[in-house]
Amino acid sequence: MLRWPIFRFCVLVLLTGCLACSANASGKKPYARDRSFQNFLSSLWPLAEERGVERQTFDRAFANLAFDPKVVAKTIKQPEFVQSIWQYIASAVSPERLDRGRQRAQAESAWLAKAKKDYGVDEGVIMGIWGLETDFGASTGDDNVIRELASLAFVHFRGDYFRDELLWALVILQEGEIEPRQMLGSWAGAMGQTQFMPSSYLAYAVDFEGAGRRDIWTSAPDAIGSTANFLDAHGWTKDLPWGFEVELPDGFALTDADSSKAAPFGDFAARGVRRADGGAFPRSNEGRLFLPAGLKGPVFLITGNFDVIKAYNASTSYALAVGLLGDAIIGGKRLAARWPTADRSLSMGQVRRLQAKLAQIGYSPGDIDGMVGEALRSALRAYQERKGLKPDGYATLSLMKQIDAEKRGSLGLR
Template sequence: MLMAGLVAAAMLGGMMAGSAQANDQPFAAWLQELRAEAVQKGIKQSTLDAALTGIKPIPRVIELDRKQPEFTLTFQQYIDRVVPQSRIDRGRAMMAEHKALLEPISERYGVPARVIVALWGIETDFGRVTGNFPVVEALATLAYDGRRSAFFRKELMDALTILDEGHIAPKAMIGSWAGAMGQNQFMPSSFRAYAVDYSGDGRRDIWTTQPDIFASIANYLSRVGWKSDQTWGRPVRLPNGFDATLAAQKTVKPISEWQAMGVRRANGGDLPTRDLPAMIVQPGGAEGPAFMVYDNFEAILKWNRSTYFALAAGRLSDALGNIDSAE
């Protein structure tokens, strides 16, 4: 075990060597300072002993943080991968299975069940793929690394606070290499701000307690501005000669103005008569598909800043609700 640790430390040192921001302080000394800061913030020594004793930097975390994607997916490739028919079918089955739980949560937070399940499905394939990294160790690795140390140090402190509050045991706090946790993949700061103890057992458990998982997703969207009387958007058909800069510049106009400019539903019908503010989004560029999006699209973007992700979540939610978004 000692040799394995030395090899891991050597690998980590090699990967960090090329970074001007790499931490020159020994990890043990850095960790001791972190513990002192955590104690000052009110975190119990027993929690720190349980969470931090014996931890080491994880070379694989640094490797993943440095890794650049080898290719970029087109929007259609992304949709094919993230919203396949198999996920739609599975999502519909999950909605039926959890209907009795989803309905009151949807009513309470004003977020449709289909949207809750869509985000659950995209984030972790309905709880199947939640990551296999120890969150505290992964966050400590990234906080120590130096490239984005301030961000990850704060997330690490939030993770230690979550442990101190008794929501989860240290060994059970498993997530992605970057510290996203549970079946809805909240970062620790998002957990502290939005996770909900819907089950009433005194713990906010987004790892194994289904009521808390669903309610936390709904609470997040509700708190960041989801409007219960609106949808996220819809695919549209643009007129010949449409000025693509209107989409590129995220121009907002009332639906009636887009209608007057010749924008139509994907099936060619008139746009809705309700005059909501709306934008046109063209994720594949001027020659690709077009969507008209509303305020709830912006709420999804606060969950994940990727336009591809937000459109996929909207498309999947429509499919789960058997909504023909072309109409």
Template sequence: MPHDGIRGAPFRRGFRVFVWASAILTLSGVFAFAAPASTYKPSPRDRAFADFVASLWPMAETLGVKRQTFDRAFAGVTYDPKIVAETTRQAEFTAPIWDYVGIALAPDRIGRGRDKARAAASWLEKANRIYGVDAGILMGIWGLETDYGASPGTFDVVRSLASLAFVHYRGAYFRDELLNALTILEEGDIAPRAMVGSWAGAMGQTQFMPSSFVAYAVDFDGGGRRDIWSNEADAIGSTANFLALNGWARDLPWGFEVALPKGFVLADADSATAAPFASLAARGVVRADGKPLPPAGDGRLFMPAGLKGPIFLVTKNFDVIRAYNSSTAYALGVALLGDVIAGGTGLVASWPRAGAVLTPNEVRDLQVRLKKMGYDPGEVDGMVGDALRSAVRKYQERNGLPPDGYADLGLVKRIEAGR
């Protein structure tokens, strides 16, 4: 779901002040109360939420949203605290990568994916012809996001986005997404209550955030509207368009599993900078499936579980998948699922499941310690990301360790001991 990067377009600021009574009058029909107006006493939070919704109107009007569309969008919409509670659950950033990838590659998901790929073959072929995106990658995204359209989400997108924007989760991001949702409703691609999706506002069969819908959604089958909710063709075409416009390179693989030769001298640069396939082949790097490396193209080593786990050579197309969702676990799950659906054999190497995985608190402590030592582990958030892996590699290389970027308990204890 293309919603991890903050892509909300800039909107004109300037909030109009409304008192409670005028907000109710101006937003006629926005809030439906069971009790008569004379006896209902809104809570302070209800009042604040209504004031927040009212403050959106000047910005929505600037974007071309009509008053009728605005009022219909917010009719009956109230703040949902359960939506806000969901912000603490993000499996692709907290679960061990082998658990996440294992779920992605569940046999029943693979089987359904192969059936769906056959049924949608003409649209997948058209997407490849027009946008250059592999059918496998499109199937991987479709499968991970909604199980090929079976679970697109049932949350009211306007309510979800309004609830998240009201509490300023991720700053102005969800407010801007909400304004984008209003422009979609104004353009008539979907009705307000039919605009459903995930708790975070990701919509349709491949889970577009409203800003991504505005920028990338296409009417792929010529049906007259962009329908990523119930139209598989539009969902496939829109996803391919997203990837193409974010830099997908035609005829370049996302990457593949590799094996390193004995005595391979690993350097931080091997994971930080792409090198020609030919130069890596000259150093003894081979594909795990026995196929030759492509004759052209560049790649860098990616070791999500260190040297003891599967090792991949990834290209810039892997980064394009991450434009859809910034999690490396997600991107790897998409890529591997797509490969298996397309007839690949799956992983060759095993995951190092025996080793204890760092808890979020242990990761946070590691980030703090590395920062104090002069490294840049990124935000201290308890999640393993590119910045932390890079900091770990630099520490490992500086201390004579193979720089695979993987932080286990042994490495943590070494750092704690000041070694």
């Protein structure tokens, strides 16, 4: 589990602004680079010792460890296009994954029920995370976590983040939870069946089945319990859904506040909003609208638990896929509305251009990274509302062209 979005079923870009230090480190002659790498590892000893790591553990973890130049290339890999939300959802909630998920949910039903009893977390959300992260334990990664973390730390990718995760990985080895050769995971150091980074493992992993160690690699019960513990610790509200699909009445007066600020469910019901499945709204709590494909696609009313899923992975697309996958596995629910698949998605370059133009005329679209995220949707909604358009935050080619034609300062923003 990573602290930034990692999509396992689509290509994801990790943009860093400038990787000059990475290029320099990986571009050195092998002998000089390897010597620098070994010097870097040696320099970590005082920090590791401060965390309670013994010298024997330290030396054993780094014995014969070599820099991995391939991991640097992975940090700057860019896709040729931006995947649409419906393509991502179709891949994440595929029929094959649903079949496997239902089989695993049945096999682990007792542990899922225990997780709900102990932590209050819905079975579907756990299944959704488990499915998206590793296909229910089938693809946990076979990279050496120590090597990958050390390589990323050596080139200072994302500052000190990977150095610190490497040090926490050494703490895990010191505590005897796993052998170095068995500490396998993704290229970025995420481990186990629900992909915990070392710091998250130390904070939230649990020995759910009572085997004497926290084994998120081979124990499905431990992976289930650890995931539930993480969500509970980040504010999961018991008996509150992550959200659900809704239908808006004709003439619904959509506002930016409907998507940016939570309101009681009763307020939405009073305005004619209804659940797509015909069910009742929760009797208490509140939600906000989420329109990932604007008014042309499925519309959702999401809750604070949706934001808790985003604590696991900050992507709104990921959180939606978790919810939809879990609902389909546990309750057999499917979307009522269709995605606007005939729409042409903006390219990464077009999204960057849109972000840059919005920033130029006074809005806050987030990083100029070519990725459609909540910051960009929020900026689009603010622009649409100011221009008298329906503020659905949907990035279309026609909207991009309209914004592109705006002149700096022409909107008279406060």
